Amino acid sequence: MNNMNKIYHQKSSSPLPFSFINQFGRKTRIFQGVIWLTFAVPLWLVTEAIAPQAVQAYTARVNLAITRLPEETYQTVLRRAEIVARAAAQRSFDQDILVTEVSIMVTAQNQGMVAPVLTLDVSREQWKKSPDPRRWANYFKTAKMLLLFDKPKTPEEAEPAANAATPAPISNNSEIITPKQPQ
16 A cells, blocks of 8 residues: 555656757757648648639528509519519629529518518529529419408598498488588
């Protein structure tokens, strides 16, 4: 048990002082570093020249919103959505050569209601062959209903129909009062 608690001191076997050895070791490390850099940098440059890194292609995603103009029909809104989508696709391909695909969603707003009208998903090669948004677009069938295109635009337009359906009120003296018709 006594052997485990003993601390052994070992004499230096080098006749040279440690400061000299430290200076020599430091110079050796610097020399090795210079050698490594001398060979590594040209080797890296040759590797990059022979086999450049692969280009990272990606999909550009664009969300666009349009608002219905007064007296505009649903078909006109669709045509405007196609025009906006076409311009966005062309702009995306022109601005960045790494874009290989474009995904565009066009939403429309009418009377406070917002709904997606169409999506345009197209690759660069497809767009080069045919830059027609109608060919690559997917239309949402329920957008017309969600945007309230089938309903009257203002309450004044619905008023004559509502007045005709209500019965005439009867006064206390049994006279029939008919509502005035709009002129």
